[in-house]
Amino acid sequence: MSKMVPVPSNSIIPERDLDKIPVLETKHLGIDFGGLTAVEDFNLTIGRTEIAGLIGPNGAGKTTVFNLLTKVYQPTRGTILLNGTDTANLNAVQVNKAGIARTFQNIRLFSNLTVEDNVKIGLHNSVNSGMFSSILRLPRHWKSERAAHEQALDLLSIFDMQDLADHEAGALPYGAQRRLEIVRALATNPSLLLLDEPAAGMNPSETAELMENIRKIRDTFQIAIMLIEHDMNLVMGICEGIAVLNYGKIIAKGTPSEIQNNPQVIEAYLGKQKEG
Amino acid sequence: MNLLLNLINGISLGSIYAIIALGYTMVYGIAKMLNFAHGDVIMVGAYICFCTVSYLSLPPAAGILLAMLVCTVLGIVIERLAYKPLRSAPSLAVLITAIGVSYFLQNAALLIWKSDPKVFTSVVDGWPGLTLFGGQLRISAVTIVTILANIVIMIALTLFTGKTKMGKAMRAVSEDKGAAQLMGINVNSTISLTFAIGSGLAAIAGVLLCSAYPTLMPTTGSMPGIKAFTAAVLGGIGSIPGAMLGGILLGVIEIFAKAYISTQLSDAIVFAVLIVVLLIKPTGLLGKKINEKV
Structure with missing residues (x-):
């Protein structure tokens, strides 16, 4: 149409x-x-x-x-x-x-969270495991967690950053932080x-x-x-x-x-x- | 042997402070406010448990669950009615409101339950304690249960904030509310959740506190509330492990001060420790330095 x-x-x-x-x-x-x-x-x-x-x-x-x-x-x-x-x-x-997703002029990453978790924050609205299934660790939780993990790594691979997934975001070099901000924004689809x-x-x-x-x-x-x-x-x-x-x-x-x-x-x- | 016993009692009292301090520290981390009504939520929790067990003759487990439920709802309602309208107000206004809520809760309790002290029946009444070293070391059941409860809560909370989606959202909001919002995180519901968890934990703390010290009055929550706040500041406000460390440290110091120095001076010593720590390390023991942007 x-x-x-x-x-x-x-x-x-x-x-x-x-x-x-x-x-x-x-x-x-x-x-x-x-x-x-x-x-x-x-x-x-x-x-x-x-x-x-x-x-x-x-x-x-x-x-x-x-x-x-x-x-x-x-x-x-x-x-x-x-x-x-x-x-x-x-x-x-x-x-x-x-x-609409955005990055910031002065980087505003969640610097105490890991690189992967920063991306997952962006994925927040698409990961649908409720609080109860998360706390009780139901299979549904694992399934959606695994999906989020894979999706996060996929997105990080755009900038070849999948190896940094476990690093604390605040500890990354400046350029990598800028790239991570773009990935996090992209994660919100x-x-x-x-x-x-x-x-x-x-x-x-x-x-x-x-x-x-x-x-x-x-x-x-x-x-x-x-x-x-x-x-x-x-x-x-x-x-x-x-x-x-x-x-x-x-x-x-x-x-x-x-x-x-x-x-x-x-x-x-x-x-x-x-x-x- | 006495030393060991005092240490264990100190850890137990400190566990209660730690559980309460969690509520202060989590709310501060997310909403950047000091919820001085938190201590009185403890008192409400204890009363609810007391009523369920003494008036409705239900088992203590039901009392604890009901207390948690009521306090969770109470926490959410307080946040919605009293604090949410002040989200963009100066922090002094929020602080004074919190003190107002504290007085409101105390006086509401005074109206409902009257001023005469209630004798709280321990939720582990009749449970055997632990006797070690051929009777030289007796540890009461409530002491053990308190310490165990604290450990379980700490593990659960660490898993929650570290592993779950909502927990991560919470940490994101506490770091940068604006950026979290622009990444699609609902800040209001995250703050509500924080108050719910903090208040639910306060109910547990109230029940444990009154099981160890069985006098229940409308003002029961205020002193432990202030001590727990001290514990949160001591450990570094905003930090969950800090609340744990600060709480236990404070409990141990208090019991040792009572046992070896002076019962009357114990509170003064506790607060003196806080002052000294803050003079040396203003962010608290585990608090992170905040770099203000210029």
Whole structure:
């Protein structure tokens, strides 16, 4: 039942997703903190399997957008459609169940738990052994525990981390912690994965590997990925559509090459060019 | 021989403190609040068990089960009505509310059961104790049962938090509520579960406490509650093994102080130990240092 969906004029959806309901569509999304408008009139559509980038100078409101989408903040204005459904009445937990998962700018793993348990927290809602069968160690408990264990190792193998399963998450090297956060988010079975500065603190070869992995995740899971990133090689290298945010407003949208040549974007990053 | 006996009695008293301290420490770990009404839940548990056994003439096992059931529900209700509306309030407001709940429970008990002390019949009444070394060392049944109960509870709780899905969710929530929520964990039901477990354990502690010290009054729970809170802080609040260690240490210190120094000064000595430990190690014996993000 694939029906042509009218595509908003400002869309940057890749062609292959055009006939599907977009995974995310925001209309006039905005939030005020007291008298300060942090995000204003944020309109963005992301295709089913698109890799989208959200860039902009520091303090532009990029993480605030992520917080709005995941309902850490309730929007002051506007609507968020997730897979065509309005999320106005959902809280953070319900939005996660409805299909948005994220990572954090400053890593927020459960550092006292093992790597495997961190992933299992993500699997939480799909592991269905009740408290009683767990305490009484009923066969059902073992069965679902084993399934969760295997699923966790499967997910960890994306980043070749299955050997680290028993390590404490807080003891992992920085890059591995970033990768584990992505795995944990994937474990919640999202249709849209939000990555907040996934390459922060990584060296060029780690970043190159990460780019490959982001593509691999998209191809394997057939999900959409939206990322905030300051590393322009990464953004321009893997994003199909990019939105540029400045002072809470989208100032440009388009493909990487369009963005690179947009005078407004250059101005936002480098300041106004001298006249003459 | 006396030394050994005192040690065993100390461990037994400490086991009761440890079981109560678990409630404090688990709730603090998850909800980041001090539930000062916890001590009074113990008292309610003891009264329920007392009524079941003395008025309804049911066996002690039924009394314990009923006490656990009532306290579990009571814990959930207290959290829902008194603490949940204050989830985003300053911690001082929550603390004062907890003290208010404590007074409410004591006075409700005063209304229902009156102020005259009830004589609690031990749940292991008539059970034989243990006599060792040809009669030189007599250990009462309630002492043994208390220590065993503590061991069982500790093992069960360690398995629960370490191995089960809900237990892991609990640890996740205690580490980072926001991140847990964004991973699809229902924080409210996790907090409810914590209160339920803590209060259920409080009922067991109440029954054991009154089996060892059989006077039951509406204020019975307050002093053990404060001691257990001390134990939780001593061991490192938020840490389950810490509550265990702190509780037993406190029980042993109290009994030794009573036996060898002074009965009147024993409480003062207990609290002095707490002060000294906190001066040297502010996070408690097993507490982890919290690195505040800047």
